Every structure is written in C-alpha cells, then in structure tokens.
Amino acid sequence: QKEVEQDPGPLSVPEGAIVSLNCTYSNSAFQYFMWYRQYSRKGPELLMYTYSSGNKEDGRFTAQVDKSSKYISLFIRDSQPSDSATYLCAMSARRGSNYKLTFGKGTLLTVNP
Amino acid sequence: NAGVTQTPKFQVLKTGQSMTLQCAQDMNHNSMYWYRQDPGMGLRLIYYSASEGTTDKGEVPNGYNVSRLNKREFSLRLESAAPSQTSVYFCASSAPGPSSLDSYSPLHFGNGTRLTVT
Secondary structure (H helix, E strand, C coil): CCCCCEEECCCEEEECCCEEEECCCECCCEEEEEEECCCCCCCCEEEEEEEEEEEEEEECEEEEEEECCEEEEECCCCHHHHHHHHEEEEEEEECCHHHHHHEEECCCEEEEC | CCEEEEEECCCCCCCCCEEEEEEEEEECEEEEEEEECCCCCCCEEEECCCCCCCCCCCCCCCCCCEEEEECCCCEEEEEEEEEECCEEEEEEEECCCCCCCCCCCEEEEEEEEEEEEC
16 A cells, blocks of 8 residues: 555536545654645645644635544635646655655646636 | 756756756755656655755665755756656755744745656
8 A cells, every 4th residue: 555645636627616635645653744736837836734633724725634534635615727736745754854755646636617 | 036946947868868957946945855756656756965965865766866066056967867767857945844843844846857768
C-alpha cells in the first residue's frame, strides 16, 4: 500500500458546484497535512495546511482531516473556472521537514463555465 | 519579487548528453529542493539542501548530482542523460521551520524545466 493515495480524477464539474477532493494515507505519524494547487505549466503553490485533526476554512476552501480514518479532504464551495487546476495533497510527520514531505499524485479538476 | 527562477524552461537532449539545470531563489531561504514530476507518479524528491554547504539524497537520486553554489543557487546536473529522465523538473525553496508546533513553512516552487531525452 502506498503511503498516500489520492483519487486521480480527472474531475469535471459545472461552475458553482461543491467540489470534494480526497486523500487517504497509511502512516499514522503524519501530523501536517497540506493542499497544493498547480495550474497548468506552473509550479505547485500552497493552498492550505492543517496541523493534526479538524477543519480549517479559508474563504471558499475548507480542509478537513480525520486522523482516525487516515483521510483528508479539501472542499471547494461555489467553484469557479479559475479553480481549474491539479490539486496535490501532501503530508509530513515532522515540523520543518519538507524533505520528508510525501505527495499524492494529484487530482485534475476542471470547472466548466 | 521573482521568487524561484529556473532555467532553461525547455530542453531536448540526446541519450548520453549532459546538462545542468539552474535554480535561484531571492527569498533568503535556507533550504532548497529538486523534484521531478511524472504522469501517474506525482512529485518525487531527487536531492535537497537543508542549508548552504550541505546536500542530501532524496527518493530518486540515481543519475543526478547537485551543487549548492551559495545560499541563492542550487543546480541539478545530469551527467549522462537517459530517456527515463524525461520529466518536468521543479526546484523549490523553504524558510526554516517556524517555532510554533502548529505552523508550517511551505515550499515555494519555480515553474519547472521540461526535459525530453531522446
């Protein structure tokens, strides 16, 4: 079993839809959970991060972590065409250890006008 | 503010040729990284440099060498390119980890070098 599994998509939704992106993981030591967004032909950029369990909200985006189920989610409300990108989950067991970051393979999202 | 700058943007090599990918950051970050991104494989760490003067292997270091030239610059060298090294290469940097337990110091990525080895 890979350490991090991410639904590959691709996912295509109409503008205004609620989008749910998910990752599962097997390493119970993971404490830091990140979502990176990558536009076509660009490098990834951090969208949100969560420490340990719980929810975190930032505008239309909500990151959710369920450590008991080893499952993380990113919800996008009122999705816009500008949200069309690849979304990568990433996880780490140690603070400040980006060299120990494990990425999911990414989910390609298209939001249609 | 340029952030992380990678050169070249595109490159085509023949098998056996060598080349160096350049990366520079202007954010005064201590740590720098080289990743490759392949379809269906996600991002994989090739090498990293936690601070100026140090380099360490990541997940897929074979066939590559790196040089941390100074705090700003971190280069990746392919000595004898192979078709399996066809990929998109990303350089990234990050600041030292913040002091609070629940904080995170993110990776800042360049826009990549698209390398094809024929």
